[in-house]
Amino acid sequence: MKRLRIRIVGGSLAGLFAGILLQRDGHDVKIYERSSSGLAGRGAGLVGQHDLFRILRAIGCEHVARVGVVAHERIFLNRDGSVGETFRTPQTQISWDFLYSTVASHMAAGSYHIGQPVVQVIEGPESAQLLLADGRRENADLVIGADGLGSVVRPLLNEDPSNRFAGYVAWRGLIPETALPQEAAILLDRFAFYVTSGIHILGYLVPGPHGETGPGERRYNWVWYRPVAPGELQTLFIDADGRSFDYSLPRGALSEERLQTLRADAAAMLPPPFVKAIEAEPQPSIQGIFDFEAAKIASAHTALIGDAAFVVRPHTAMGVSKAAGDTLALREALLASEDLSEALSRYQKERLLVGKNIADHGRRLGASAL
Ligand SMILES: Cc1cc2nc3c(=O)[nH]c(=O)nc-3n(C[C@H](O)[C@H](O)[C@H](O)COP(=O)(O)OP(=O)(O)OC[C@H]3O[C@@H](n4cnc5c(N)ncnc54)[C@H](O)[C@@H]3O)c2cc1C
Numbered sequence: 001m002k003r004l005r006i007r008i009v010g011g012s013l014a015g016l017f018a019g020i021l022l023q024r025d026g027h028d029v030k031i032y033e034r035s036s037s038g039l040a041g042r043g044a045g046l047v048g049q050h051d052l053f054r055i056l057r058a059i060g061c062e063h064v065a066r067v068g069v070v071a072h073e074r075i076f077l078n079r080d081g082s083v084g085e086t087f088r089t090p091q092t093q094i095s096w097d098f099l100y101s102t103v104a105s106h107m108a109a110g111s112y113h114i115g116q117p118v119v120q121v122i123e124g125p126e127s128a129q130l131l132l133a134d135g136r137r138e139n140a141d142l143v144i145g146a147d148g149l150g151s152v153v154r155p156l157l158n159e160d161p162s163n164r165f166a167g168y169v170a171w172r173g174l175i176p177e178t179a180l181p182q183e184a185a186i187l188l189d190r191f192a193f194y195v196t197s198g199i200h201i202l203g204y205l206v207p208g209p210h211g212e213t214g215p216g217e218r219r220y221n222w223v224w225y226r227p228v229a230p231g232e233l234q235t236l237f238i239d240a241d242g243r244s245f246d247y248s249l250p251r252g253a254l255s256e257e258r259l260q261t262l263r264a265d266a267a268a269m270l271p272p273p274f275v276k277a278i279e280a281e282p283q284p285s286i287q288g289i290f291d292f293e294a295a296k297i298a299s300a301h302t303a304l305i306g307d308a309a310f311v312v313r314p315h316t317a318m319g320v321s322k323a324a325g326d327t328l329a330l331r332e333a334l335l336a337s338e339d340l341s342e343a344l345s346r347y348q349k350e351r352l353l354v355g356k357n358i359a360d361h362g363r364r365l366g367a368s369a370l
Helices: 013-024 050-059 062-066 096-104 182-187 256-269 272-279 319-336 340-369
Strands: 005-009 028-033 045-047 068-071 074-077 083-087 091-095 112-114 118-123 128-132 137-140 142-145 164-176 191-196 199-206 219-227 285-293 302-304
Touching (some): 005 013, 005 128, 005 137, 013 028, 013 050, 013 319, 045 199, 062 096, 091 096, 091 199, 118 142, 128 142, 191 272, 199 272, 219 272, 285 340, 302 340, 319 340
Parallel strands (some): 005 028, 005 142, 028 112, 074 191, 142 302
Antiparallel strands (some): 045 091, 068 091, 074 083, 118 128, 191 199, 199 219
């Protein structure tokens, strides 16, 4: 493929994977990322999977996959905190922060623009155009939508671009392991679950903020899936100052009153170790669980990758790996053809079914989770 002018909307992991590889292939690439504060701290730990390892190899930072914390077994707790069942299934959690910062450092200087939201993308017969929030316009041969759930690229390709609420949310906590009190020590070094009708909580250790993996330096991550009654969703993502968010409530945004309610609910419903883990988190966040399956992920001058294309439930632990797989397929299609629209339809043909299958798998896991 000749040298293309490629503009990427969204500079989280999907956007960065695509930006780096397509830049390496000689294209003129820029990423526009809305967030100005950087994205470190957005995720906790990741389960390494095949496509993630492949892309790390392609970028030249395989060592990131070795910075992980191993959970040696899975335990299922009883309501009183005793261990009901144990399974020897070791699993490694890679550091999201270390992955993000390492990958971001591979983007060529001056081509990763943070604090620059794209407000609209327009597609014409010869090219696509980005409209940035500061009024600038940029033409591109190819615009890649790597802009997640609220993608501004998605509506160009999909008549119904809306995400569907799955009926439950994930309350999340991420604390230094040293903040866990002794009564919760059973949670360390293993995946711990408490699963019963309508209740599903799990927790595990992840590396520290800079990829630290030594005892005392790691962090404890808990995730409590909770059903949400119809009508409750409107108020769920409103912060202590009345500001409303679309899909989640970030750390530090929960009012004191709601924090106390969460702790009281935990005490009434959960085994004591998890109650303690929740009490140790002063700033829990809430992630709404949504579904989206694209009918199309490519047109003549646009393509969708990552969560912009398919939102997969967190139970799959495959969001990042799917973003990596999308990117590798898009890159291979561009390498294999001299014609852009042929390459993009090849990409769509390859990834549409994969995305659908992972999304289906996530919904099945979600149905059995609560
Ligand atoms: C709390 C949490 C925990 C997770 N844990 C895991 C896990 O353990 N394993 C796993 O595989 N996946 C996990 N995921 C999912 C995973 O992070 C995503 O699937 C993965 O990062 C791919 O996402 P993405 O880059 O496509 O989209 P996102 O990560 O959502 O990034 C989209 C980016 O686009 C930017 N953006 C949006 N709109 C605009 C705009 N108009 N202009 C410019 N920029 C814009 C956003 O600021 C954002 O940075 C988790 C997600 C969350 C929220």
